[in-house]
Amino acid sequence: MTTATMPRTARVGFSLDPALLIPLVGAGVLIYLAVLPLLMLFIGSFQAEVAPREFVYTLKNYQNAYASQYTYSTFVNSLIFASGSSGLTFLLGTTLAWLTERTDTPLRKIFVPLAVVPLILPGVLESIAWIFLLSPKFGYVNVFLMNIFGLQSPPFNVFSLPGMIWVHSVGQVPLAFLLMVAAFKSMDPSLEESAMMSGAGTWQTFKRITLRLLMPTAASVLLILFVRTLESFETPALIGIPARIYVYTSEIYLAFNEYPPDYGRGGALAVGLLLLSAVGVWLYTRSTKESKKFQTVTGKAFRPRQFELGRWRWAGLGFLLTYFVFVVLLPFLVLFWASFLPFFATPGWDSLSKLSIENYRYLGTFRPFWDAMQNSLILATMTATVAMILTSLVAWIVYKSRIRGAWILDFLAFVPITIPGIVMGMALILLYVAFPLPIYGTIWVLMIAYVTRYIPYGMRSASGSILQIHSELEEAASASGASWWETFKRVTLPLLRPGLVAGWIYIFIVSFREFSTSVLLATGESRVLSILLFTMFEQGQVTVVAAIGVLMIVTLLSIVAIFYKLTGRIGIQT
Amino acid sequence: MTFVCRFVSLSLAISLLGLTGAFGASVETLEVVHKKALKEGGTLNFYGTLAQVNAEKILPVFEKQFPGIKVNHVDATSDKLVARAVTEARGGKTLGDILQIPLENVTQAHDQGLLLETNLPEAADYPAGLKGAFWVSSDLQYFIAAWNTNLVKKGEEPKSYDDFLHPRWKGRLIAEPRDLEMLLAFAKYKFKSDEKAIDYWKKIAAQNVEFHKGHSQLAELLVAGQAAACLTCYSHHYPSRIKKGAPVNYMLSEGVASINGTAIFKNAPHPNTALLFARWVASLEGQKVMAQGGRNPAHPKVDPVDKTKTDITYFITASDLKEFPKYDKIWKEIFKLR
Numbered sequence: 001m002t003t004a005t006m007p008r009t010a011r012v013g014f015s016l017d018p019a020l021l022i023p024l025v026g027a028g029v030l031i032y033l034a035v036l037p038l039l040m041l042f043i044g045s046f047q048a049e050v051a052p053r054e055f056v057y058t059l060k061n062y063q064n065a066y067a068s069q070y071t072y073s074t075f076v077n078s079l080i081f082a083s084g085s086s087g088l089t090f091l092l093g094t095t096l097a098w099l100t101e102r103t104d105t106p107l108r109k110i111f112v113p114l115a116v117v118p119l120i121l122p123g124v125l126e127s128i129a130w131i132f133l134l135s136p137k138f139g140y141v142n143v144f145l146m147n148i149f150g151l152q153s154p155p156f157n158v159f160s161l162p163g164m165i166w167v168h169s170v171g172q173v174p175l176a177f178l179l180m181v182a183a184f185k186s187m188d189p190s191l192e193e194s195a196m197m198s199g200a201g202t203w204q205t206f207k208r209i210t211l212r213l214l215m216p217t218a219a220s221v222l223l224i225l226f227v228r229t230l231e232s233f234e235t236p237a238l239i240g241i242p243a244r245i246y247v248y249t250s251e252i253y254l255a256f257n258e259y260p261p262d263y264g265r266g267g268a269l270a271v272g273l274l275l276l277s278a279v280g281v282w283l284y285t286r287s288t289k290e291s292k293k294f295q296t297v298t299g300k301a302f303r304p305r306q307f308e309l310g311r312w313r314w315a316g317l318g319f320l321l322t323y324f325v326f327v328v329l330l331p332f333l334v335l336f337w338a339s340f341l342p343f344f345a346t347p348g349w350d351s352l353s354k355l356s357i358e359n360y361r362y363l364g365t366f367r368p369f370w371d372a373m374q375n376s377l378i379l380a381t382m383t384a385t386v387a388m389i390l391t392s393l394v395a396w397i398v399y400k401s402r403i404r405g406a407w408i409l410d411f412l413a414f415v416p417i418t419i420p421g422i423v424m425g426m427a428l429i430l431l432y433v434a435f436p437l438p439i440y441g442t443i444w445v446l447m448i449a450y451v452t453r454y455i456p457y458g459m460r461s462a463s464g465s466i467l468q469i470h471s472e473l474e475e476a477a478s479a480s481g482a483s484w485w486e487t488f489k490r491v492t493l494p495l496l497r498p499g500l501v502a503g504w505i506y507i508f509i510v511s512f513r514e515f516s517t518s519v520l521l522a523t524g525e526s527r528v529l530s531i532l533l534f535t536m537f538e539q540g541q542v543t544v545v546a547a548i549g550v551l552m553i554v555t556l557l558s559i560v561a562i563f564y565k566l567t568g569r570i571g572i573q574t
Numbered sequence: 575m576t577f578v579c580r581f582v583s584l585s586l587a588i589s590l591l592g593l594t595g596a597f598g599a600s601v602e603t604l605e606v607v608h609k610k611a612l613k614e615g616g617t618l619n620f621y622g623t624l625a626q627v628n629a630e631k632i633l634p635v636f637e638k639q640f641p642g643i644k645v646n647h648v649d650a651t652s653d654k655l656v657a658r659a660v661t662e663a664r665g666g667k668t669l670g671d672i673l674q675i676p677l678e679n680v681t682q683a684h685d686q687g688l689l690l691e692t693n694l695p696e697a698a699d700y701p702a703g704l705k706g707a708f709w710v711s712s713d714l715q716y717f718i719a720a721w722n723t724n725l726v727k728k729g730e731e732p733k734s735y736d737d738f739l740h741p742r743w744k745g746r747l748i749a750e751p752r753d754l755e756m757l758l759a760f761a762k763y764k765f766k767s768d769e770k771a772i773d774y775w776k777k778i779a780a781q782n783v784e785f786h787k788g789h790s791q792l793a794e795l796l797v798a799g800q801a802a803a804c805l806t807c808y809s810h811h812y813p814s815r816i817k818k819g820a821p822v823n824y825m826l827s828e829g830v831a832s833i834n835g836t837a838i839f840k841n842a843p844h845p846n847t848a849l850l851f852a853r854w855v856a857s858l859e860g861q862k863v864m865a866q867g868g869r870n871p872a873h874p875k876v877d878p879v880d881k882t883k884t885d886i887t888y889f890i891t892a893s894d895l896k897e898f899p900k901y902d903k904i905w906k907e908i909f910k911l912r
Contacts, residue, residue: 049664070912135798135800136800137798137799137800137801138795138798138799138800241787242786242787242788242791244751244785244911244912256657256661257650257653257654257657257658258653258654258657259653259656259657259660259679259682260657260660260682261657261660261661263661263664342818342819342820343794343797343798343815343818343819343820344794344797344798345797345798345799345821346798346799354819366626366630367630368626368647429661430665432665433661433662433664433665433667434664434665434666434667435665440662440665440667440669441669523648523650523658524619524646524647524648524649525646535626535649535650536626537791538651538788538790538791539625539626539627539788539790539791540625540788540790540791540792540793540794540811541626541627541790541794542794
């Protein structure tokens, strides 16, 4: 009996045992990061200010938000924007994935890395580039087509709902592409082969077997694209607001940024968007679990069979080429070209004589640019580092520690994926403007926002790698007398490194280009590059904006290249 | 309270005057204020709509003249800046020192109790219409018409606003959706009749005006050829663009002028630094720097560097501000804006 009670007393004596303390701290950090801001937002959505800093509780905000004369148009616009964009993104992404993964289209392998390239183009720049290309009167594509075909009116107008759908979609295609490539790769070819053997042709097999097998994945990909479009703010800000086409995110932004600011209404709209997004994400996780029942992945070693397209191979190549020239390359080219112009002008021989490096020279001594560049670099590096450390600890606790209730951590780390960027920005303003910690208006509040938003991405790479590590290795270490920390540092962490690096690069990229949270939080000294682009674009310095964009892309590419060299692999995860 | 304070300080100043016999003995020089400002940490949080192209020529001059002071320029459109200040006040914080935006928005901030009532010695040089209890005009802006020279034929350039009623402008005009000042000024000073002004803008609405937010963007869209002419552009946006070779020109025969004001935040974190900037920018010297930076100075003795003043000016005064809601409503109805 005495021997049995001994260790128990000993454990009580070591109540600071990291194995117990760390999960608690982890939960505390996650609650602080993800739950507290949402709580503030929720409470704020029921408050009305009757006199300066005097609040009463009311349901009026919800009435203002959801029963105004604009409710209907905002709802319809959001619905059309999100469904149109998710549909188009899915169609383009799936076609690219199918052509490059499952057919014998010539040169298809070259296009696999190219399809991911647009990830490097920040959403703000994507929108700006397409404004240059598709503006009704001066957009290069319109001017070109009007000149060639002698058209009286421009064929495209980017300042419209279809324009918004197009611009947002082409930016999202890499995501759909990666998800669908994964789906195609993991498909068991035996079902298709059986169909072929029973005399079905390529098209029939594709229609009756491939498509049906893909249905569950397709549904979940469409859903996640729908949710992401609903949450996005780049296109609604740069194209929607000037065109006076408002969706939920722009309504929230305007509730905060127009006089008099209406936090109540903004909060009520934000809570609605949050719920929509949460339901979407919940359906998505459910449907991805469901899709496993379809057994497209088996234990057998197999390579998906390729469809032979015959003469249509060239049509496939034509599609790939057209897509890459017009959708991937053109936005980069137009930004590059515009960055050498003194002001935006339609293409012509006279603009050739105006080309100069003046915009770049100007940026050389332009202090706000260097401040913003420094902020963006510091933030991206720190966010990626903090998020990966935090999530590898959390993932280790969830999957390895065998602590009861560890799933709560897993759940908490997943919560931020439901928070739209603009909602996060709004919640953090409400939280930190009145918070004793003086970080409001500094880059620290941005770092908190970014880390919170990207915890789910970090968890994905960290847990993926942790699950691959067999406990035997850690058990061996602890049997040899290593402490918990030593085991983590000397065994677990080195084994995790490749996954962590991949996660780090991804979070670095998304933090560097982040816009929708920063737009509410970054000001003056804490301004980041994407916000500088937005402000200067609003101020009409569009060709300088193009030059900043080019430098931003070059910076991102070189950092990714350095990491690629250092680690030997690039890990873009979704 | 403030009235009592001002009364007491005024009587004190008068008695001091009597004692010393030297006018202005109670006024601190900018050097003295500078010394006090340095003790506050050397930062000025400047909430202002100055575009980067202007700010980079104006703010560094201030920093150079008063070494040790760094301007943290929080730049956004005026409604965003007021909204931000209100949000901060709601959380019990004041982060801004100086607010420099259109007078209409300065008044909004004042309505929220955010601004300090102060009497700057430099304000004495300004006429009554260009200063108030909590503001002094920093510069003026002229709403004018401009056009793209590639898209408007020689001889068809607009000579006055009445020319835009001609059918040749149909579908070729752009404007800013929030410029109700145009309606107000036309009603009160051009036509001196609400009815006539409303009739004019209704006819303009029938020309299918395209609206874009932000005056700088309007100018840029005009340069790029989005429209043939802009109805509510700012005159100071054009000289620099024309110098760069942009295909635009602008009309100075008639236009609407409105005031930008400088104000100091109540409970500003750096009150002396704020005072230093407010006094400097209102001074003859500061106003010359504003002119060099491409703005239309408000100081009666300083002229703009470029030709940006209109020949006939419909001047929106501080007393017109209370009528903004009325004309805003009509403006939105005419153009079906929300």
